[in-house]
Amino acid sequence: MMTLSETAAVLRTADKVVITAHVNPDGDAIGASLGLMHLLEALGKHVTVLLDDDIPAAFSVLPGYDVIRRPQEGEAEACDLLVVLDTMSDRIGCVAAAVRAPRILNIDHHHTNPGTAGEDLYLDATRAATAEIVCDLAEALGVQPDAAAAACLYTGLATDTGFFRFSNATAHTYRAAAALLEAGAQPHVISEALEVRPLQTVRDLAEALGELELFAGGRACGIFLTQEQTARMASTESFIGHIRVIDGVDVAVVLKCKEPELCRVSMRSKHVDVSRVATLFGGGGHVRAAGCTLTQPFEEARKTIMTAIERAIREGWTA
Ligand SMILES: [Mn+2]
Known part of the structure; x- marks a missing residue:
């Protein structure tokens, strides 16, 4: 150093x-x-x-x-x-x-x-x-x-x-x-x-928000985009900000399936150390903003990250 x-x-x-x-x-x-x-x-x-x-x-x-x-x-x-x-x-x-x-x-x-x-x-x-x-x-x-x-x-x-x-x-x-x-x-x-957002990005956001999933007893919220959705949606960066504000949600996650066995995960949190969750899968980042890549098919990756976040919340992984 x-x-x-x-x-x-x-x-x-x-x-x-x-x-x-x-x-x-x-x-x-x-x-x-x-x-x-x-x-x-x-x-x-x-x-x-x-x-x-x-x-x-x-x-x-x-x-x-x-x-x-x-x-x-x-x-x-x-x-x-x-x-x-x-x-x-x-x-x-x-x-x-x-x-x-x-x-x-x-x-x-x-x-x-x-x-x-x-x-x-x-x-x-x-x-x-x-x-x-x-x-x-x-x-x-x-x-x-x-x-x-x-x-x-x-x-x-x-x-x-x-x-x-x-x-x-x-x-x-x-x-x-x-x-x-x-x-x-x-x-x-x-x-x-x-x-500034293209109109289509706002429409994509509406679609994604329509499919959001609460889990971990309402303390986590996820948007999980299939490979078809990920390929179709030009910009998804703003999505996570719209679910991290939900009352009671500590961890927000957006998963995008990029290839049949490759999913990108972004996480934001209010308390939980999501960099620790990301590190489990070879990723990294900050305590309250982190990401990782899962080399798994969509459904499996979705379950993997939900389980890891549920555990982080249950075990109180804070920095
Ligand atoms: Mn930076």
Whole structure:
């Protein structure tokens, strides 16, 4: 584990940097990546952002959105340093094979990240977002975020904290956000852009909510999407937020069947440590927001995750 100043020193010595983050990128993965890109460019570095996924159009409000690239088959991008943000480097998809880097720097805020042999890790699980760590790095690097960096980093802070409502938002998070506002971030522009949904997504939400299932005596609620539904629904990210608010529900879960024997699980909680549930199946995350992948058919995966959540509630798995 490196210190903040050691991490800043590694960034300072690199000239050609590739930045990446996890597949299925969220506002923090995208915002931290673009925010760090703007900071490093201000220091005169050559920076490329590679993400192995389609970037939701809602994020086109972020300066730099258009320069994010998805690596092509057989691509080999040479650089001095690969920076992996908001995940350990096993979740960056084809970027791992597409980049030739003598050094890998992993910057993350997930306490479940064990680090990877041969890579440098800077982990601060007290930070609500990787973008908040990038704010710390800006200070350590002595670079003041411009309006572009500020918009991107603000987006990371806002999306990982449910717009500053979740328990991970600390006084430090608010101070970082205030500094980004002073640097030119416009919260209303960002939140309006991010809350826009295609009509079909709202219709898909209605369908999913129509099929929600309460379990564990009403203390858990799940949306379980078959492979057909998962393939048909373009965006399901917002679904979990609509069931975590149900009176009496501690754990909310959304399961999506991606392939005949592969289901993705997202969990949110008010008290239960869902990162412990995710870890049972090789996943990870935060105490109140975690995820995992089950290599089981839909019905079996549905039962597996319900049973695990029921157990976590019954045995009082709290952090
Ligand atoms: Mn994050």
